[in-house]
Amino acid sequence: MPKIVDEQTREATRRRIIREAAGEFARLGFDQANINTIAEQAGIGKGTIYLYFENKRELFLAMLRYIAQAHMAAIRAAIAADGTLEQRLKRLFLAFARLAAEENDSFNVFMSALYGVNRAFQAEATKLLRDYLAVIALMLEQSRAHGELQCDNLEATALMVLSLTESYVLSARVLGQADTDIWKQADDIAQFILRGIGALA
Amino acid sequence: MPKIVDEQTREATRRRIIREAAGEFARLGFDQANINTIAEQAGIGKGTIYLYFENKRELFLAMLRYIAQAHMAAIRAAIAADGTLEQRLKRLFLAFARLAAEENDSFNVFMSALYGVNRAFQAEATKLLRDYLAVIALMLEQSRAHGELQCDNLEATALMVLSLTESYVLSARVLGQADTDIWKQADDIAQFILRGIGALA
Amino acid sequence: MPKIVDEQTREATRRRIIREAAGEFARLGFDQANINTIAEQAGIGKGTIYLYFENKRELFLAMLRYIAQAHMAAIRAAIAADGTLEQRLKRLFLAFARLAAEENDSFNVFMSALYGVNRAFQAEATKLLRDYLAVIALMLEQSRAHGELQCDNLEATALMVLSLTESYVLSARVLGQADTDIWKQADDIAQFILRGIGALA
Amino acid sequence: MPKIVDEQTREATRRRIIREAAGEFARLGFDQANINTIAEQAGIGKGTIYLYFENKRELFLAMLRYIAQAHMAAIRAAIAADGTLEQRLKRLFLAFARLAAEENDSFNVFMSALYGVNRAFQAEATKLLRDYLAVIALMLEQSRAHGELQCDNLEATALMVLSLTESYVLSARVLGQADTDIWKQADDIAQFILRGIGALA
DNA sequence: CATGAATGAGTCTTCATTCAT
DNA sequence: GATGAATGAAGACTCATTCAT
Numbered sequence: 030m031p032k033i034v035d036e037q038t039r040e041a042t043r044r045r046i047i048r049e050a051a052g053e054f055a056r057l058g059f060d061q062a063n064i065n066t067i068a069e070q071a072g073i074g075k076g077t078i079y080l081y082f083e084n085k086r087e088l089f090l091a092m093l094r095y096i097a098q099a100h101m102a103a104i105r106a107a108i109a110a111d112g113t114l115e116q117r118l119k120r121l122f123l124a125f126a127r128l129a130a131e132e133n134d135s136f137n138v139f140m141s142a143l144y145g146v147n148r149a150f151q152a153e154a155t156k157l158l159r160d161y162l163a164v165i166a167l168m169l170e171q172s173r174a175h176g177e178l179q180c181d182n183l184e185a186t187a188l189m190v191l192s193l194t195e196s197y198v199l200s201a202r203v204l205g206q207a208d209t210d211i212w213k214q215a216d217d218i219a220q221f222i223l224r225g226i227g228a229l230a
Numbered sequence: 231m232p233k234i235v236d237e238q239t240r241e242a243t244r245r246r247i248i249r250e251a252a253g254e255f256a257r258l259g260f261d262q263a264n265i266n267t268i269a270e271q272a273g274i275g276k277g278t279i280y281l282y283f284e285n286k287r288e289l290f291l292a293m294l295r296y297i298a299q300a301h302m303a304a305i306r307a308a309i310a311a312d313g314t315l316e317q318r319l320k321r322l323f324l325a326f327a328r329l330a331a332e333e334n335d336s337f338n339v340f341m342s343a344l345y346g347v348n349r350a351f352q353a354e355a356t357k358l359l360r361d362y363l364a365v366i367a368l369m370l371e372q373s374r375a376h377g378e379l380q381c382d383n384l385e386a387t388a389l390m391v392l393s394l395t396e397s398y399v400l401s402a403r404v405l406g407q408a409d410t411d412i413w414k415q416a417d418d419i420a421q422f423i424l425r426g427i428g429a430l431a
Numbered sequence: 432m433p434k435i436v437d438e439q440t441r442e443a444t445r446r447r448i449i450r451e452a453a454g455e456f457a458r459l460g461f462d463q464a465n466i467n468t469i470a471e472q473a474g475i476g477k478g479t480i481y482l483y484f485e486n487k488r489e490l491f492l493a494m495l496r497y498i499a500q501a502h503m504a505a506i507r508a509a510i511a512a513d514g515t516l517e518q519r520l521k522r523l524f525l526a527f528a529r530l531a532a533e534e535n536d537s538f539n540v541f542m543s544a545l546y547g548v549n550r551a552f553q554a555e556a557t558k559l560l561r562d563y564l565a566v567i568a569l570m571l572e573q574s575r576a577h578g579e580l581q582c583d584n585l586e587a588t589a590l591m592v593l594s595l596t597e598s599y600v601l602s603a604r605v606l607g608q609a610d611t612d613i614w615k616q617a618d619d620i621a622q623f624i625l626r627g628i629g630a631l632a
Numbered sequence: 633m634p635k636i637v638d639e640q641t642r643e644a645t646r647r648r649i650i651r652e653a654a655g656e657f658a659r660l661g662f663d664q665a666n667i668n669t670i671a672e673q674a675g676i677g678k679g680t681i682y683l684y685f686e687n688k689r690e691l692f693l694a695m696l697r698y699i700a701q702a703h704m705a706a707i708r709a710a711i712a713a714d715g716t717l718e719q720r721l722k723r724l725f726l727a728f729a730r731l732a733a734e735e736n737d738s739f740n741v742f743m744s745a746l747y748g749v750n751r752a753f754q755a756e757a758t759k760l761l762r763d764y765l766a767v768i769a770l771m772l773e774q775s776r777a778h779g780e781l782q783c784d785n786l787e788a789t790a791l792m793v794l795s796l797t798e799s800y801v802l803s804a805r806v807l808g809q810a811d812t813d814i815w816k817q818a819d820d821i822a823q824f825i826l827r828g829i830g831a832l833a
Numbered sequence: 834c835a836t837g838a839a840t841g842a843g844t845c846t847t848c849a850t851t852c853a854t
Numbered sequence: 855g856a857t858g859a860a861t862g863a864a865g866a867c868t869c870a871t872t873c874a875t
Contacts, residue, residue: 055347058346058348064867073839075840080838085866141345141346144400146338146339146342158405159405188401189398196393196400197389203359204363204389217386221390226425265849269858276850277850277858281856441859461663462663475861478862478863479859482860486845486846543747546746548658548741548744549661590804591796595796598795598799599791599792603791605761607758619785619788623829626827627825628824676836677837679871679873680835680837682871683835687871
């Protein structure tokens with residue numbers, strides 16, 4: 030009954046597969062990605078993947094969920110409830126910029142899922158999008174409670190904040206801007222948002 | 231004389247292929263899209279497509295360029311140099327919203343190309359993104375000349391405007407918002423931007 | 432519009448595939464038979480088979496139906512309505528013996544389908560079995576009308592006749608009897624049947 | 633002492649595997665049958681099967697031999713040397729009918745092996761066929777000694793008897809006849825055979 | 834002895850592309 | 855030019871078998 034050891038090994042293998050899958054999916058997209066290649070890179074046999082994931086689709090979704098968890102953890106940490114709204118906005122923007130830079134693969138694969146055509150994946154990615162919006166809305170609400178801003182429509186505003194952070198970072202990277210250059214814009218973005226939501230009269 | 235007629239027929243066929251390709255690619259994505267189906271829907275033989283396009287990839291790119299032209303025409307018309315900056319921003323937002331609603335297929339296919347993983351397609355889609363930014367930057371410059379705003383970094387500001395219009399529309403649709411609801415937000419978005427760029431004291 | 436020529440070529444290819452399929456299926460059974468091998472032996476490309484048959488299963492069924500037609504033609508010819516009942520019974524037995532000897536592959540594949548476990552194939556093979564019984568019953572009816580025999584239950588009797596001809600041949604071959612030896616038993620079998628059905632008081 | 637217990641346990645496990653294998657093979661055929669499923673249904677680990685049987689093929693053959701023993705025992709009991717030839721023939725027919733009805737799985741799997749394409753299995757099944765013929769020939773010989781019939785060629789006659797009993801039952805079942813209906817035909821079949829072999833003037 | 838996680842050979846099927854007509 | 859029959863590379867997935875525990 031070496032259950033504990035097994036469970037650990039199993040989880041480690043599962044992680045390794047997901048990591049390699051993320052690389053492959055990010056590089057080639059869902060259809061072009063090759064299960065055999067993923068297995069090779071994960072250092073396991075071709076059939077072994079199917080002991081961990083039902084099929085290619087489920088592997089992709091599992092990977093997406095794993096990414097989602099990691100990203101949400103990063104975002105939550107970034108806009109933890111301390112400091113001014115300006116500071117939190119800057120940290121949010123920088124969190125997205127860092128994710129895009131350091132978790133390049135998973136950031137790309139998530140964006141592809143979100144804005145791609147495969148509805149099944151879009152549904153899963155949309156969940157993460159809603160989580161983003163929820164924590165942003167929470168941050169705005171807290172700031173409103175602190176009298177830092179007045180705001181009627183929290184949801185719409187949250188979506189504007191998200192567009193000016195995540196989408197901005199995504200577009201900037203697509204346009205070829207260097208990550209360090211993007212980081213430098215944190216101040217401007219934060220200022221823009223604060224003025225936009227009327228927190229900086 | 232027959233030259234012209236032939237040329238017209240040829241161009242018409244080319245358009246028909248591209249139109250059907252847009253539908254198929256938007257619905258299924260590049261890999262899942264089927265050349266045979268596109269040919270059938272375009273009312274031509276399977277082999278005929280290869281008389282018009284080198285291969286599947288080139289067909290996709292041609293379609294992307296065709297979409298880009300149409301979209302840019304719509305955007306240019308929307309922010310033609312008349313009216314106040316606020317009016318022009320509202321028209322820009324509404325233009326994106328209408329493209330997303332009425333040219334659903336081509337809007338989706340373009341976003342997939344832009345944020346998807348295939349670099350060749352991303353490069354092509356990025357061109358359109360740059361064109362967007364250029365016309366937005368031009369608009370901002372004209373407004374600055376009119377004294378409507380002060381602005382140091384036109385490029386970064388243009389990207390913020392783009393994020394708050396195109397990306398906002400895209401995200402809102404992914405979240406399942408109705409098109410009519412999105413349209414109603416034009417005023418708020420425009421106000422947000424104007425305040426953000428410091429045009430509304 | 433070279434329809435006629437095409438139609439002929441197409442039909443020829445179809446026949447060739449079916450012929451090779453019969454050999455492969457008879458030698459290895461449905462599951463072990465290899466579509467690639469069939470294609471190679473038929474002198475066509477791997478994918479071409481799928482232009483003629485939906486999938487492996489449909490190819491098998493088409494082959495079964497083709498065999499059924501050929502066998503029924505042979506059986507009908509054998510017990511054509513001329514000669515005495517004894518002569519017709521001998522011809523029937525010999526027809527089965529010849530089919531088993533000369534159309535070895537198709538005889539085997541049909542028997543496998545009939546007595547094998549795959550229900551879908553069994554259903555198709557059962558149709559042929561019923562056809563056999565129908566023509567045998569018809570023969571018995573004609574003989575009864577001629578006063579050659581008295582018989583209450585035509586169906587059951589027909590099944591006995593079939594068992595003593597087809598099944599007998601099949602069993603004899605499984606037991607390793609030489610085809611020529613089997614042929615020699617036609618007289619005895621016919622006599623047995625005639626006595627059995629009470630036509631030889 | 634523990635030797636015997638172990639030996640018993642081992643034999644019991646072997647039996648259980650064979651029993652489950654018979655069900656699986658009868659239902660799906662050799663190729664489609666799944667070793668894993670058999671192990672599960674036998675309540676043992678996948679690998680354990682290989683401690684009892686060399687491989688899938690050997691398991692199938694062992695099962696075939698096991699079935700053969702059981703069937704032969706039933707047939708031997710049915711035509712035990714008491715009663716008239718007519719009674720013994722009826723008991724033979726009913727024995728096959730009961731085997732087909734009550735030992736459905738093993739009857740089917742045996743017939744598949746006998747008339748299927750896999751030569752190795754056919755060889756094994758043929759052994760049982762020869763055993764059948766031997767006991768039938770013995771019965772005929774005993775009847776001849778009792779003066780119940782005259783017969784030159786015992787082997788051929790035995791094969792006819794087998795065709796009119798086993799093969800008849802098999803065909804009747806393939807045609808969908810109910811088991812109870814088949815049983816009712818025992819008298820007719822016996823009469824037919826007796827007349828056929830000249831035992832009923 | 835018993836187990837079941839790991840393996841990888843094997844196969845059907847799809848579909849972009851070619852080319853003879 | 856137009857066609858669509860033919861092609862074959864490519865890949866997801868299964869499952870009998872092994873072997874470390």
